[in-house]
Amino acid sequence: MMFDVYRIREDFPILQRKVNGRRLIYFDNAATTQKPKQVVGAIARYYFNYNANVHRGLHTLSQEASQAFEEAHEVLAHFINAYSWDEIIVNVLNTTDALNLVAWGWGLSNLKQGDEILVTVMEHHSNMLPWRVIAERVGAKVKYVDITDDGRIDLTDLESKLSERTKVVAFCLASNVVGTINDVRRISRLAHSVGAIAVGDGAQYVPHVPTNVRELELDFLAFSGHKMLGPTGTGVLWGKREILEEMKPFKVGGDTIKDVTLDDVVWHDLPWRFDAGTPHIAGVIGLAEAARYLMRLGMENVREHDVRLVRHTFKRFEELGSELTVLGPKDPESRTGLVSFNVKDLHHHTVAKALDLFGIAVRSGGHCAHPLHYRLGFKGSVRASYYIYNTIEEVDEFVNTLKLIISLKDRLAKEPVEEVCTGT
Numbered sequence: 001m002m003f004d005v006y007r008i009r010e011d012f013p014i015l016q017r018k019v020n021g022r023r024l025i026y027f028d029n030a031a032t033t034q035k036p037k038q039v040v041g042a043i044a045r046y047y048f049n050y051n052a053n054v055h056r057g058l059h060t061l062s063q064e065a066s067q068a069f070e071e072a073h074e075v076l077a078h079f080i081n082a083y084s085w086d087e088i089i090v091n092v093l094n095t096t097d098a099l100n101l102v103a104w105g106w107g108l109s110n111l112k113q114g115d116e117i118l119v120t121v122m123e124h125h126s127n128m129l130p131w132r133v134i135a136e137r138v139g140a141k142v143k144y145v146d147i148t149d150d151g152r153i154d155l156t157d158l159e160s161k162l163s164e165r166t167k168v169v170a171f172c173l174a175s176n177v178v179g180t181i182n183d184v185r186r187i188s189r190l191a192h193s194v195g196a197i198a199v200g201d202g203a204q205y206v207p208h209v210p211t212n213v214r215e216l217e218l219d220f221l222a223f224s225g226h227k228m229l230g231p232t233g234t235g236v237l238w239g240k241r242e243i244l245e246e247m248k249p250f251k252v253g254g255d256t257i258k259d260v261t262l263d264d265v266v267w268h269d270l271p272w273r274f275d276a277g278t279p280h281i282a283g284v285i286g287l288a289e290a291a292r293y294l295m296r297l298g299m300e301n302v303r304e305h306d307v308r309l310v311r312h313t314f315k316r317f318e319e320l321g322s323e324l325t326v327l328g329p330k331d332p333e334s335r336t337g338l339v340s341f342n343v344k345d346l347h348h349h350t351v352a353k354a355l356d357l358f359g360i361a362v363r364s365g366g367h368c369a370h371p372l373h374y375r376l377g378f379k380g381s382v383r384a385s386y387y388i389y390n391t392i393e394e395v396d397e398f399v400n401t402l403k404l405i406i407s408l409k410d411r412l413a414k415e416p417v418e419e420v421c422t423g424t
């Protein structure tokens with residue numbers, strides 16, 4: 001399949017929708033992406049043709065469902081170039097759930113009093129709070145790695161905080177606010193230089209950048225299915241085999257074991273020992289279809305498309321001069337396909353509500369990264385985040401609408417700020 005954005009759009013019926021009388025422009029992809037017909041079709045085929053539980057029945061339907069479920073692991077392993085399908089844990093709801101699994105599943109048995117966990121100021125709360133909670137539980141300490149003013153991880157600060165007490169370095173591969181793509185391999189190597197594990201939050205990276213876990217040298221990588229065309233309630237935790245082998249399941253029950261007596265339990269092989277209870281079979285099948293769809297497009301093309309859209313946005317933003325402050329690096333090549341900004345003298349929610357009146361969906365608020373906003377001197381921001389079906393024309397429409405909003409600023413600034421969405 002060639003990367004033809006207009007052809008791609010035909011796979012997404014929702015893009016034909018009107019909002020407030022205008023054709024929808026969906027720029028909230030960092031929150032969740034839309035789903036193509038192929039993904040919804042794969043889920044429907046499972047429910048209509050071979051719906052059954054997996055790994056629990058000898059009958060045909062259960063065999064077919066188990067086969068599709070197992071194949072999904074292979075597809076996802078291929079998508080991130082894992083060494084093997086059994087390093088893929090799909091029994092997580094999303095990135096948050098996957099990171100909690102690492103913090104509790106690995107952290108509870110490997111962290112102790114006096115240990116240190118390095119977390120960057122750039123993190124989404126999902127890669128910050130689980131570490132704070134586990135640190136409190138075991139008596140470890142969380143230390144924060146600063147960022148530079150243009151929104152990059154400060155590697156000098158990271159190096160100065162590493163010591164033999166450091167047991168975990170947790171960081172995002174790409175930021176959901178400043179968009180920065182981090183030097184993942186360098187940070188992983190720094191973590192390993194003191195014997196710590198490198199835990200990567202791939203929520204904003206895996207859907208946008210060709211991902212090769214062999215090159216990134218991480219120990220864990222978490223990402224969400226729903227941010228890469230898959231259904232909500234799906235995610236992946238990839239882990240290095242030797243670490244997963246050592247890790248006891250955190251949630252236990254059906255399918256996590258090979259045998260149980262009243263005195264003993266033999267845990268199952270990877271990855272089934274992490275699949276407590278009936279998994280989200282339909283969701284996992286849908287997620288694999290999403291990965292297949294992206295691989296047909298080519299992740300290099302997905303990446304190029306992002307850069308094209310961000311470059312065009314920055315070029316058009318020049319027309320708005322000092323009315324706009326963009327958060328993060330100013331070169332499109334350092335970022336994924338999202339742009340967060342603030343309009344002078346207008347609350348971020350006011351801008352987002354005004355854009356919605358023109359059918360343009362963006363996110364506003366703290367984007368679950370409050371410490372990052374505070375570090376940059378803001379309470380929140382407006383975020384336009386792109387994906388494979390967004391066009392240059394949509395970016396133009398968005399910037400033209402922003403210009404209109406700015407021209408109406410005096411009136412808009414008097415409107416009560418929408419606080420319905422607290423923008424967490």
Ligand SMILES: Cc1ncc(COP(=O)(O)O)c(C=O)c1O
Nearest residue numbers: 094095096124126176203204224
């Ligand atoms: C960088 C980053 N990490 C983690 C998450 C959490 O993802 P989820 O809500 O799918 O768990 C998000 C979601 O926006 C994110 O952008």
